[in-house]
Amino acid sequence: MDRGDLFVVSAPSGAGKTTLCSMLVNEIDNIVFSVSHTTRPPRPGEVDGKDYHFVSEQEFERLVAEDAFLEWARVHGNFYGTHRGQVMEKLAQGLDVILDIDVQGAKQVKKKLPAAITIFILPPSWHVLEERLRKRGSEDADKIKLRLQNAMKEIEEVTNYHYTVVNDELHEAFLELKTIVLAERSKTRRVLANKVDLSALKPGPDSWFLS
Amino acid sequence: MDRGDLFVVSAPSGAGKTTLCSMLVNEIDNIVFSVSHTTRPPRPGEVDGKDYHFVSEQEFERLVAEDAFLEWARVHGNFYGTHRGQVMEKLAQGLDVILDIDVQGAKQVKKKLPAAITIFILPPSWHVLEERLRKRGSEDADKIKLRLQNAMKEIEEVTNYHYTVVNDELHEAFLELKTIVLAERSKTRRVLANKVDLSALKPGPDSWFLS
Numbered sequence: 001m002d003r004g005d006l007f008v009v010s011a012p013s014g015a016g017k018t019t020l021c022s023m024l025v026n027e028i029d030n031i032v033f034s035v036s037h038t039t040r041p042p043r044p045g046e047v048d049g050k051d052y053h054f055v056s057e058q059e060f061e062r063l064v065a066e067d068a069f070l071e072w073a074r075v076h077g078n079f080y081g082t083h084r085g086q087v088m089e090k091l092a093q094g095l096d097v098i099l100d101i102d103v104q105g106a107k108q109v110k111k112k113l114p115a116a117i118t119i120f121i122l123p124p125s126w127h128v129l130e131e132r133l134r135k136r137g138s139e140d141a142d143k144i145k146l147r148l149q150n151a152m153k154e155i156e157e158v159t160n161y162h163y164t165v166v167n168d169e170l171h172e173a174f175l176e177l178k179t180i181v182l183a184e185r186s187k188t189r190r191v192l193a194n195k196v197d198l199s200a201l202k203p204g205p206d207s208w209f210l211s
Numbered sequence: 212m213d214r215g216d217l218f219v220v221s222a223p224s225g226a227g228k229t230t231l232c233s234m235l236v237n238e239i240d241n242i243v244f245s246v247s248h249t250t251r252p253p254r255p256g257e258v259d260g261k262d263y264h265f266v267s268e269q270e271f272e273r274l275v276a277e278d279a280f281l282e283w284a285r286v287h288g289n290f291y292g293t294h295r296g297q298v299m300e301k302l303a304q305g306l307d308v309i310l311d312i313d314v315q316g317a318k319q320v321k322k323k324l325p326a327a328i329t330i331f332i333l334p335p336s337w338h339v340l341e342e343r344l345r346k347r348g349s350e351d352a353d354k355i356k357l358r359l360q361n362a363m364k365e366i367e368e369v370t371n372y373h374y375t376v377v378n379d380e381l382h383e384a385f386l387e388l389k390t391i392v393l394a395e396r397s398k399t400r401r402v403l404a405n406k407v408d409l410s411a412l413k414p415g416p417d418s419w420f421l422s
Contacts, residue, residue, distance in 0.1 A: 120399065122402075122407060122412065123412070124407065125407075125411045125412065126411060126412050126413055126414050126415065126418060126420075127415075127418065129412075130414075130418060130419050130420055134419070145420060148414070148420045152413065152414070155409070155412050155413075158399060158403070158409070159399060159403070161399050162398065162399060163394075163397045163398055163399060163402075164397065164398075164399040164402040164403065164407075165397060165402075166402065166406055166407050176393075176397050179390050179393045179394045179397065180394045180397055182387075182390045182394070183374075183390045183391045183393070183394030183395075184394075186374045186375065186376060186387050186390065186391055187373065187374055187375075188331065188369060188370060188372050188373065188374060188375040191333075191374075191375040191376075191377065192369070192370070192375065195377055196333060196335065196375075196377050198366070198369070200335075200336045200337060201333065201334070201336065201337050201340075201366050202337055202363065202366075203337050203341075203359070203363070204337065204338075207337060207338065207341060208341050208345065209337075209341055209356060209359045
């Protein structure tokens, strides 16, 4: 039985998901990102095995055929996937693994790993979401409207997630996310696997009770 | 749909359950104890409706016949019960309710209210449990052995509880318990009922997106 948990975090763009997930990995012990496989070429400074596992299309297709991915997708002509074996290995080591993926990827993961814990990050209101995306200033109106169009569809999926964190104030949202991760560590399965041995909770040969 | 959650907390005697539950109610907002009904006469200083609802045996039996209790039991000739309607009323107000009850009572509650969240408090080891009970000094050896006998049976039930808190160091155990209660408040059902309205997460008539 796995000793860690897989956390799947989704959100519409502009909700602050990536920032929140990074805070979680930086500020809590024993939780790590999953390193994705991709066919996209490395950008300057990116390290193979740390930022991504950079693989050829042929290799990626082989892994898809082997059902090696918990989820995969094609984005702008490149493939991205989450390798099941690598996630399972970390869980078995007692690490929590965090997957920062969209609602489609989350659906694939839930099918293959029903024990995954799903968290949705919501903006506090539609108005705030619009403002955040427009203030980024790096995209034209059409592209922002496309993101908002997607956001509208994605937000409808919130009811399929176990937990929901409203990111109004960043630090507050981070504390909620942290609370969710830490509470899962108190689930009975995890406590009995990691923290206390039921055999230590029976009278031993030298106990007063049996004297 | 209820806006609060019912937390059922069980433990063998000596695990520190009552202390931990009191800390929770004193230090967290919006969580209250359920006030039990009992046929036991009030002790000096006990207030009807605050410490217990003091009722006659006839009244208690009427309530049992009406299926008004989430759980009830007879202890040392007196009846004790948890009134379902009173618990539901508090949950509907958005309050969390905490029930400090034994494993038998917890089983009854889970049957009637499957959404209840169950937490087991464990001592760190059998040896510590023995020491704690013996150091109390208020009971003779036979009575302590009877408690330990019960503890052994109760501890076997831990695997039926959602969460487990090991009470080694009291403050640490309290923080874990608090984390569990707060994380449940981030469950999607609760966030959508109490914190954010999905209709506020769609573009309104004045939104830029629709312009």
